[in-house]
Amino acid sequence: MMSLGAKRFLLAAILIAATVSAFSAHFNRYFLGISIDVAINIILAVSLNLINGHTGQFSLGHAGFMAVGGYGAALCTLHLSPLVPAPLQPLVFAGALLVGGVAASLLGLVVGIPSLRLRGDYLAVVTLGFGEIIRVILQNMEVVGAASGLKGIAKMTTLGWTFGLAAVTVYVVAAAVNSTYGRGFIAVHDDEVAASAMGINPTRYKVIAFIIGAFFAGVAGGLYAHHKQFLSPTGFDFMKSIDIVVMVILGGMGRTAGVIAAAVILTLLPEYLRGFADIRMILYSLLIIGLMMARPQGLFTLSPKKATSA
Secondary structure, three states, X not given: OOOHHHHHHHHHHHHHHHHHHHOHHHOOHHHHHHHHHHHHHHHHHHHHXXXXXXXXXXXXXXXXXXXXXXXXXXXXXXXXXXXXXXXXXXXXXXXHHHHHHHHHHHHHHHHHHHHOOOOHHHHHHHHHHXXXXXXXXXXXXXXXXXXXOEOOOOOOOOHHHHHHHHHXXXXXXXXXXXXXXXXXXXXXXXXXXXXXXXXOOHHHHHHHHHHHHHHHHHHHHHHHHHHHOOEOHHHHOHHHHHHXXXXXXXXXXXXXXXXXXXXXXXXXXHHHHHHHHHHHHHHHHHHHXXXXXXXXXXXXXXXXXXXXXX
């Protein structure tokens, strides 16, 4: 049965998605693009929060899953769209996003089974290496444009798609964590030894969290590909993973509402600072450092002890 917290998240996400979609026709191209970026980052941050926040792992490979999903979805639409009539194009797009998500989740399974027996810094190093391996492979694959990137991707991503899928991501994560089965994620986060003593298999729960997180990262990658209409391996480097991790940490590890708010703030803040030209990224970095010094437990966490609650 759906928990009260999951119902609230689902209702709020649906209302926001419906409101934004209703007013999308009145947005200019710049604000429309920023709004889509916000929704994509919400999907990325909430999905990583399941791994890093709720399950207590430290993954630095989320950009790799996003890349796999983006390239997978783009290849599907590039090859299938010319063969399908215009009225059926949304079905092609939906199928492409699903393919991208499944490809990313399968890769998450392949990487997760051997690596998630590790903990802490060791896991972070492994996932970081995985993300870089994916980037280098894509950079040398001629079928996806290699270093010059993949061009000619159709513009299919809309506000309705992005905010609708952001709502689905929030609901799935909230429902999973608040379910009886999902409490295993929090048990693993709190104490793996105690969880094992109670009959919980920590590796199993960590792999499941990794698969779910990777799936939604792949979906976000597909949305990103059909929004920017161009993919380059350099767009999925180490710094992209760091950007997503910062959203999770700033919002409060394990706090879904806080992570959503942080994703919105950290997407809009660089755009607001564009008026400062050359020192924009310096100001952005200083603001992040100041925020983390003021609220090391996260901006939207009531107290450090509650940081892992859903």
